[in-house]
Amino acid sequence: MKKDSLTGKHIVFIAGEDEYMSEITLPQVAKEISDGHGARVTVLTASPEPKESANLPGLEKLASVDLIVLYLRFRELPEEQFRPLLAYVQSGKPILGFRTSTHSFRYPEGHPLEEWNSRFGIEVLGAPWIRHYGHSSSTDVSICRGAEHHPIVEGLPSSFHVRSWLYHVLPYPPEGAQLLLNGHTVDPELKEQTINAPRIQPVAWTRRNAWGGNVFMTTLGHPEEFTMPEFRRLINNAIHWLLKEDEGR
Template sequence: MFKQPSFFLILFIVAGLLSCQSKKEEPQTEISAVPPKIVFVIGDEEYRSEESMPMLAGILRRELEAEISLCYPLDSAGYIDPNRLDNIAGLAALDSADLMVLFTRFRVLPPDQLKHILDYAESGRPMVGFRTATHAFLYPDSSAYTHLNAEWPAKVFGQQWITHHGHFEDGKIPLTAVRPDTTVSHPILKGVSPFQAYSWLYHVDGGDWQLQGDSKPLVFGRALRSGHEAAGRLAQFPLDNPVAWTKTYSGDSGNVSRVFFTTLGHPYDWRNPNMRRLALNGIYWALDLPVTDSLDVAYAAPYLPNNSGFGQKFKQGLKPEDMPIVVGDGQ
């Protein structure tokens, strides 16, 4: 004769079934992502990118455990020399990079060095550009590379060099009021509040000029002083202009690059945490990484930059290993 199962037996069976079900629904352990390889291409003789880019790299190494390569302009003795226009060491690191960060101005690189930058840009991998990357190169008219002077930065980053609103007591007073576009929602804007920048405002949009491609402005600036205003040219060069945007670039590979660009980048801009957050958010977005409120934008090493300016205003007698963040030998 069949007997009813006891209460305790039923309880045991139910508990076992629930245990099996919970094991099935238990999430798989996530495989940790490989830290990104980020290559900074440095070479501007005005805005102390040789100081600001290592500062930014230090934060990224701390926050992402990123593999960093800093490619500096070096003289024949291996010293960092922003005035050396025809040599940036270590660019082969771009061949295996996950992100290129470009902060150069009017460089005239030899073909073997230039090839690493151009090949990277055509690969479909992400790119970030700062300030003078709108005029990253300046080849003579007789060169086969003159298209890099204006056409290339406009296609890749969204605009070429046009003009700015004027220096005015460089480094003594802020010259641009920066405000995020509050009408859009974008991860790059997370945690970015209005601030005042020491960068004088670049003109990139308005009058006879428009941002190119699918550029989407996210942050705007207003010139606090303007030579164009004094000369009555605001119809051509208005006081308000985009200072940061996203776009895409489709290279020869057919792959589409994520691109973030900002025309800010004066050495004193980086002392403001909002500037650092904007740049870091842009880098995370370009790498297709989540932008979180917990991102720590504090310096990883002291940041005490020289003011902007030409000539011998940079810190002299330094080699790559002397910089606050030591990441490779830059060779």
């Protein structure tokens, strides 16, 4: 892709989780996108540290940006921070989501925003949190049949191995999503909830969300994956595809 292929675009990377080191990996991706493709980038992180679930300053900047990249997990943001994020989503602009963003929020029972604990994953990204196959397991990834020529998987090998333990997402994402990558769990921890669960699950897809915004969602995102050329290519392709699709609307 051309060095200036994203010139004039503003992308905001939002890191708000304390399990997968997104406060380190997302700035690396942002630098690559800025240095390599000319995009203007902004990185927002939980403050004062990743485990702080109730403060993610800078979300008021979203009104004028072209794309947001989310890596969130169990946040309890105050309304004045949540509302600009929701306004961006409801404007129909594009979104890229990683792994735990399926369960971005965990508001307490009775909170005015409690419904978004499940609605965000389902309606925005295409899947809620269900379960995983155990931290000691890993995943074999392959391109879905029929997706071989999609621009997001261009340049990827037909299969590759990742450290991420597989997330159970079926029966999601909903009808109309374009499945891009499947994951096959390797050495799963066979517990009551997983022993009879399907060993193959979607791990990357695109969709048009409830407000018309184009979405790329992947349940991958272990820190080791961010060092893999295959995964970096996937992210790069997805960012370009989302912005190109948005231009064509």
